[in-house]
Amino acid sequence: MRPHDRSLLFAVVLLVLAVLCLSVAFTYPYDSSGFPRGVSVVFLIFAIVHLVTSMKDWKGQENLDEASNDGNGSASGSGAGRAWVAALGVFLSAPFYILLARLFDFEIATFVYLVAGMYLLKMRRPFVVVLVAIGTLLVVKGLFFYLLDVSRAPTLVFGG
């Protein structure tokens, strides 16, 4: 998808979001929803203005593409694709860490998370990976669980 197509799509998504917020805000009693209702109305107005300007930009870009006879827009596709893949990896890492911490404990989860993260990001020096993972684990453990006395979640394997 070309960048200006994506921008237009995002403007539509924002408009849908504004309509959804407005419709949900109006389901609450008036005395509890005056503020969200007002903000939703303002949000909707800005979303419409944004959609109109995005459509103008989209048309301008289409004309430019036609003039230059290059409508495939593949130039920036790979960079954007990498960002979405990276984002997906980052978002999936959260349930992975939580699962490990719930199953085993904080130490194992942290060590595995760091090693897996560095390995996936193509760090191929095992000594450095293990050293960094252990060092970070000790610092985080000392800071949060000893100094700040954060309570640990119970685990399935080790209890707690």
Add this chain to the structure above:
Amino acid sequence: MFEDSLLGLATLLDPAMIAAIAVGVTCGILIGILPGLTSTLGVALVIPITFSMPPQVGLAMLGGIYVASTYSGAITAVLLNIPGTPAAVATLLDGYPMGRNGEPTRALALSTFGSAVGGMISVIALLLLGPALAKVSLLFGPPEYFLLAVFGITVIASLSAGAMIKGLIAGCIGLLMSTVGYHPLTGTMRFTFGLPALYDGIPLVAALIGLYSVPEVVDMIVRGDKKKSVQNERDRKSPYRYLGQVIKQTGNLIRSSFIGLIVGIIPGVGASVGGFVAYDAAKRASKRPERFGKGSAEGVLACETGNNAVTGGTLVPLLTLGIPGNPVTAVMLGGLMIHGLQPGAELFTANADIAFGFIFSLFLSNLLLIPIGLVFAKYCAQIVRVPRAILAPIILLLSIVGTYSIRSSFEDVLIMFSIGAIGFLCQRFSIPRAPLVLGLVLGTLAESELERSLALVSGDIGVFVLQLVTRPISLGILLLSIYAVYQGVVQHRRQSRLLDQ
């Protein structure tokens, strides 16, 4: 005020306070040097650590990070021709040429001394202006507080270069996010979708960390490591021998500090502008303007003094009226609120020890920049080589554990990542995140003050609107908000015209 100042000064006798400042300055310098890390991300990541500390100690650490990360961008600018933070862009003009000419120690020493002096002068100004301006907030009623929240968002949104509508949309999303959870008066649940973790609203720390750390990590992964041309030449002179050169330029230091201070007080302008304006003023006032751009000591000193003086300036509207002037102070406002502190007159009276302690801690942070900054500058070339493959998982881990530590809840971690997804979308589609943070932070205040205002006029919206335009202070804030939007529109049109041309 004198007694309150003494109370604040006394907090510096606490060894925990000194340790917090030193740790904050050290972390801030590291954040400024390390590629991909910003002052805002640094402050957001450290807020959970400060959560269980006494407020003055926690704030001192956050202040140390803010001051030091603003300064340390200059180290990479001088040695590597890469501004570690946007604040150091002006430093490239003369700092890098001076380093390339075989005088990196001189450039670093001038940057460090200039930053420290600029920062200290702005802190003194904050000390003098803060309590006086805070008294003005006593004249504010509910309508004024409501408008202040609106003003803060419009200013930051309108200054989001060329993206005012997007900034205003981000502000609206932030305001809507602040309404998640039970209504403070009626108890009605709003936008919780039946999730108990959202009953108390979106946890502020989780939101701040998610908005700033997740998109940065994704960006870090995508960009990968770039080969950097590290400057190897290093003179072995002591940096302290350049102190005399700094003292000789007292006029330049004072002028640049005042420029930075004023730029900082104006919301939304930023440290990079402070550096550039101070640089330009120094060039105009210089007897040897032809040396600017070729490694001028006056140039290095002016931009570094100017950009660090902005830090104290931005805290004037933050501490007195609760208006953050940039993303870092927006996050710091969150930090203040997490510690149960409300900007304004009460901060300087009921919590005088904390407010003045924080101001004095900033002074000490600026002073500590000199020894700590000069030590780090020596090893900068090695520090910037830390691969992103190591940095990215560590930042994510700190984000997860930091968010979990607030309420010992893994649901908060999932909320943090969900808000991180919003931050990622904002980054992908060039929507500024600062207005969103501001909406989230100020939304609760805006809603409660709006409801209080409406209650005072028996819910009559017409009378409320009439109040907004008839009360002098609220009318002033309203006009400023309209002017901010107008400025944003003018700026957007100018940029569009330039693009068309």
